Each structure stands twice: as structure tokens, then as C-alpha cells.
Amino acid sequence: MDVTQESALNETTYSRVRDKLRQDILSGEFKPGVRLRIVDLSNRYGVSQMPIREALQQLQGEGLVSLLPHKGASVREVNEKFVSDMYDIRMAIETMLVRGGVPFMKDSDYNRLVAIQEQYERAAEEGDLLLCLKLNESFHKIINNLAENPEAIRIIDRHWGLIDSMRQIFGSNRGADISNDHRMLLEALKNRDAEAAANIARDHVIKAKEDLIARMKATGKPSKA
Numbered sequence: 001m002d003v004t005q006e007s008a009l010n011e012t013t014y015s016r017v018r019d020k021l022r023q024d025i026l027s028g029e030f031k032p033g034v035r036l037r038i039v040d041l042s043n044r045y046g047v048s049q050m051p052i053r054e055a056l057q058q059l060q061g062e063g064l065v066s067l068l069p070h071k072g073a074s075v076r077e078v079n080e081k082f083v084s085d086m087y088d089i090r091m092a093i094e095t096m097l098v099r100g101g102v103p104f105m106k107d108s109d110y111n112r113l114v115a116i117q118e119q120y121e122r123a124a125e126e127g128d129l130l131l132c133l134k135l136n137e138s139f140h141k142i143i144n145n146l147a148e149n150p151e152a153i154r155i156i157d158r159h160w161g162l163i164d165s166m167r168q169i170f171g172s173n174r175g176a177d178i179s180n181d182h183r184m185l186l187e188a189l190k191n192r193d194a195e196a197a198a199n200i201a202r203d204h205v206i207k208a209k210e211d212l213i214a215r216m217k218a219t220g221k222p223s224k225a
Contacts, residue, residue, distance in 0.1 A: 101146025
């Protein structure tokens with residue numbers, strides 16, 4: 001196995017462990033405050049300690065895990081305040097990116113967005129939540145990247161996996177609403193109306209936040225910090 005293949009294999013293992021650990025935390029397998037011992041996690045997921053360490057670092061960046069010197073890792077509580085703060089940050093940054101990126105949009109970018117939206121609507125009709133989540137991410141990343149602000153993108157990207165995992169656990173009834181928002185956003189982009197596009201993007205994030213918090217409440221997730 002060459003270096004490239006080994007690196008790809010390590011990345012695959014790390015991603016799998018990170019995603020499974022994230023799911024286990026969000027589903028309640030690991031309760032808030034529980035210590036996450038690397039040896040125990042290594043045995044649980046059947047991998048070496050290195051991908052466990054990398055996964056914990058990633059989940060710390062997402063806000064799911066706390067890493068303290070000499071104390072190790074512990075699970076943070078994911079409650080209504082946590083989700084609200086996460087979406088508020090996303091709303092502010094994404095609105096800025098959409099407003100700043102519209103003037104740089106090429107016809108090829110717009111055509112890619114239209115194609116992705118058509119795929120999204122087919123996936124929504126078929127009830128394929130995982131594909132919908134992937135296409136939704138691709139749709140927004142194309143728009144966000146137009147502004148060429150890598151620092152802002154890095155902050156938003158930090159929470160994509162977390163949000164998708166929460167959607168898989170808590171679900172969503174916003175398929176038609178998301179498609180409608182995307183169609184309005186496409187119309188604003190087609191007209192090169194940066195302000196209208198920014199307003200639609202802002203409202204889109206607000207509705208996503210309200211929907212996820214409502215679904216968390218319905219399952220009995222804590223709502224206080």
C-alpha cells in the first residue's frame with residue numbers, strides 16, 4: 001500500500017469513527033458530562049487510538065465534546081441554546097456570504113445550482129433524506145463559496161456534519177418548504193439581486209433553526225442551558 005492509499009484509508013476510518021461517535025452522542029448513547037476514554041472508544045469501534053483522537057478533536061470543534069488538559073474528553077449537552085447559537089452564527093455568516101458573492105456569480109455557477117435543485121426535488125419526492133441532506137449542502141456551498149472568504153466558510157463547514165446528523169435523528173418536514181426557498185433564492189440569483197438573495201438566505205436559516213428546535217422539544221431534549 002502506497003502513502004496515498006494509506007492516507008485515504010486513515011481518512012475513511014477517521015470519518016467513519018467521527019460520524020458514528022457523533023451519532024451516538026446525539027442519540028443519547030453517551031449522556032452529557034460522561035467521560036470519553038480513548039481506550040474504551042477504541043474497543044467500542046474496533047479501531048486504533050489515532051482515529052479516536054482525531055474524531056474527538058473534530059467533535060470538539062463542532063461543540064459536542066470538551067477536551068481539557070489532564071482530564072480528557074467529556075460530552076457536552078446539546079440543547080436548545082446550543083442549537084440556537086449555532087444557527088444564529090450560521091445565519092449571520094451565510095447572509096454576509098450570499099450578499100457578497102452574488103456579484104461574482106457566473107452563469108455556470110447558476111446552472112449548477114439549478115441542476116442540484118432539480119436533483120434535490122427528485123430526492124425529496126422519493127423520501128431520500130440522506131441524499132437531500134447531501135444535495136442541500138452542495139447547493140449552499142456553491143453559493144457560499146462565491147464570496148471567496150475561506151475563514152467564514154471554515155466556520156460554517158464546522159457544523160455541517162453536526163446539523164446533518166441531527167436531522168437524521170430528529171427528522172424534518174421541511175422538504176417542500178426548502179424547495180420553495182431554494183427556488184426563490186435561484187430567482188434572486190438569476191436577477192443578480194444580492195439584497196433579495198441575502199434576505200431569503202437569512203429567513204431560510206431562521207426557519208431551519210425553528211424547525212430543529214421544535215423537533216428537539218417534541219422528543220424531550222433539554223431546552224435550557
